[in-house]
Amino acid sequence: xxxxxxxxxxxxxxxxxxxxxxxxxxxxxxxxxxxxxxxxxxxxxxxxxxxxxxxxxxxxxxxxxxxxxxxxxxxxxxxxxxxxxxxxxxxxxxxxxxxxxxxxxxxxxxxxxxxxxxxxxxxxxxxxxxxxxxxxxxxxxxxxxxxxxxxxxxxxxxxxxxxxxxxxxxxxxxxxxxxxxxxxxxxxxxxxxxxxxxxxxxxxxxxxxxxxxxxxxxxxxxxxxxxxxxxxxxxxxxxxxxxxxxxxxxxxxxxxxxxxxxxxxxxxxxxxxxxxxxxxxxxxxxxxxxxxxxxxxxxxxxxxxxxxxxxxxxxxxxxxxxxxxxxxxxxxxxxxxxxxxxxxxxxxxxxxxxxxxxxxxxxxxxxxxxxxxxxxxxxxxxxxxxxxxxxxxxxxxxxxxxxxxxxxxxxxxxxxxxxxxxxxxxxxxxxxxxxxxxxxxxxxxxxxxxxxxxxxxxxxxxxxxxxxxxxxxxxxx
Numbered sequence: 001x002x003x004x005x006x007x008x009x010x011x012x013x014x015x016x017x018x019x020x021x022x023x024x025x026x027x028x029x030x031x032x033x034x035x036x037x038x039x040x041x042x043x044x045x046x047x048x049x050x051x052x053x054x055x056x057x058x059x060x061x062x063x064x065x066x067x068x069x070x071x072x073x074x075x076x077x078x079x080x081x082x083x084x085x086x087x088x089x090x091x092x093x094x095x096x097x098x099x100x101x102x103x104x105x106x107x108x109x110x111x112x113x114x115x116x117x118x119x120x121x122x123x124x125x126x127x128x129x130x131x132x133x134x135x136x137x138x139x140x141x142x143x144x145x146x147x148x149x150x151x152x153x154x155x156x157x158x159x160x161x162x163x164x165x166x167x168x169x170x171x172x173x174x175x176x177x178x179x180x181x182x183x184x185x186x187x188x189x190x191x192x193x194x195x196x197x198x199x200x201x202x203x204x205x206x207x208x209x210x211x212x213x214x215x216x217x218x219x220x221x222x223x224x225x226x227x228x229x230x231x232x233x234x235x236x237x238x239x240x241x242x243x244x245x246x247x248x249x250x251x252x253x254x255x256x257x258x259x260x261x262x263x264x265x266x267x268x269x270x271x272x273x274x275x276x277x278x279x280x281x282x283x284x285x286x287x288x289x290x291x292x293x294x295x296x297x298x299x300x301x302x303x304x305x306x307x308x309x310x311x312x313x314x315x316x317x318x319x320x321x322x323x324x325x326x327x328x329x330x331x332x333x334x335x336x337x338x339x340x341x342x343x344x345x346x347x348x349x350x351x352x353x354x355x356x357x358x359x360x361x362x363x364x365x366x367x368x369x370x371x372x373x374x375x376x377x378x379x380x381x382x383x384x385x386x387x388x389x390x391x392x393x394x395x396x397x398x399x400x401x402x403x404x405x406x407x408x409x410x411x412x413x414x415x416x417x418x419x420x421x422x423x424x425x426x427x428x429x430x431x432x433x434x435x436x437x438x439x440x441x442x443x444x445x446x447x448x449x450x451x452x453x454x455x456x457x458x459x460x461x462x463x464x465x466x467x468x469x470x471x472x473x474x475x476x477x
Contacts, residue, residue: 022064022450022457025115025159026407030206030249032366034411034451041414041426043456043467044439050455050471051089053464055082058112059405059446060159062457062464065118066137068092069450071459072112072125079111081125081135086453089466093139099129103148105155108405110446114159117167124167124184128156132169134187143187151175151312157202157247163215163230166190170219172201174311179205179219181233191233198222199311199324203246208257210341220246220259223327225338237342239350244328248364248407251372252340253386256352258372259336262359266333274329277322291316333359335374337389353389358382360404368410371431375417377403383431392431399438400425405446418445422460441465 026032040048056075063070069084079097084090105111105128114126121137131147150156152173161168167184171177177195182188203220208227210216215230222245226238243261250259284296293316297303309317309325337352360376367373372386379397384390400423408417414436415427422441428434443460450457456467 020452021120022062022452023119024063024117024161025061025204026249026364026409026448027450029252030161030204030364031251032364032407032409032448033368034409036411036451036454038454038469039412039414039451039456040467040469040471041437042439043424043465043471045442045465047439048467048469048471050466050468052466053084053089053091054462055459055464056080057110057461058459059110060112060115060459061406061448062450062459063116063118063123064450064452064457066120068118068123068137069457069464070116070118070123070125071464072097072114072116072127074110074112079127079129081116081123081133083123083135083137083139084464089464095135095139095141097125097127097130097133098144098146099127100146101129101149103128103150103155104153106153108446109155109157111155113155113157113446117160117162119162119184122184124160124162126156126158126160126169128152132160132167132182132187134167134184142185145182145187145189147171147180152200154200154202159204161205161207161217163207163217166230168205168217168230170201170203170205170221172198172221174199174313177201177221179217179228179233181230193228193233193235195221196320197324198224199244201246204249206250206252206257208252208340218250218257220248220250220261222246222324223331225250225257225259227341237344237346239338239345240347241331241334241336241351243331243333244324247362248360251365251367253367253372255340256386257338257340258365258367258386259338260360260365260374261331261336262333262361263328263331264361266328266331268332268356271332272329274322274326277319280322291318292322293317332356335359335365335384335389337386355384355389355391358394362405362407364407366408366410366415368415368429369413371429371433373408373415373433375404375408379404379419379425381417381427381433383433385431393433397425397427397435397438399423399435407448409449409451411451416449416451416456418449418458420444420446424449424458 056073058073134142243263248260372384402419406418447459
């Protein structure tokens, strides 16, 4: 496999930054990987604690940049962005965000799910019930951009991403999806790209610098992986083959990108062919208005699937609704390795390998020291050869068999995985990975851990912990 110099330079820069910064969801470029060393294997509420700061609930993950940690939270129905001192855990400031509405969301989601992005001074936050806001290092508001309301019955989940002076935000939903870039200094819209053929999505964009041309932002969305020019917002290349809703965020390796696709009703053997819309109109469109109402629907199964078909919830099915449902019923869940780059539609040449079994719902994949990992509910961890897709090992994380919303992260030759019950498994990384310890945090966890300063930062539903080898118990103030 050819390894291009620009990618090596980007990877080196990310690795260097990872030692000190964790500036967005899942760290540098959402990789989940840090160059830190000396991290603890055993930790908990009374072991290897540097500090603990009680916090209101929220599912957003800790972000570390400059001398601060940034989080979002919901406290008695009010939305907040919170800044903590990185060294002590002391709360520096807490700013309320407007909440003009209460949007629908899945019971496993939160009104404070997307993580903050930071450039080392400022904090950029997105909330489903408001939109985008920016705060300076002193907590003063810089700008605000109301967005929505959103047509996503699960609630939004993607996090904002910084690309130089641009702040990128993907807003995929049942109808009205778009990709937005604003000037991080002013909040001025630089470009907005409509995504009419995409429905609900929760995956955070990642950045890719090809060996030639400008920086690209890659978005895993319904049915398609798309690379956009960060300068213009225009699609550069794309490949089909994804399932109809994407939750995990992809990871990059040299000339490859790994995308996990699982949507419940797209396992092998569950696919079916849905007739063309024109044929359906001939059978069911009794008033000849070019649409199908619920009363006109003749097929009991499709009528039962009405809510998932009527994407804009207007009481009728149009050609877009029908086309999206056709796609939903035809795609297959898989972990897919794609070749990076190209121009236009590269669907016929981009797929390198696929894996169809034991696929996670929410946790993102992890690529660490030339091994690819994916973590499924029930604590099923699979390691792969990233070049071929060959399974190297698959087993359960004994002692941590719950649900997983948090994504695994890695540093110091170790992998850290956190289940909903608060069981934190530490593994020796490698093709034949081994469990080193299972630690009980005694509180539920949705957020993904952060790694910086040779410390491990974990948010539970009730607190933010800072753990370090040899840490002494203390409390943030």
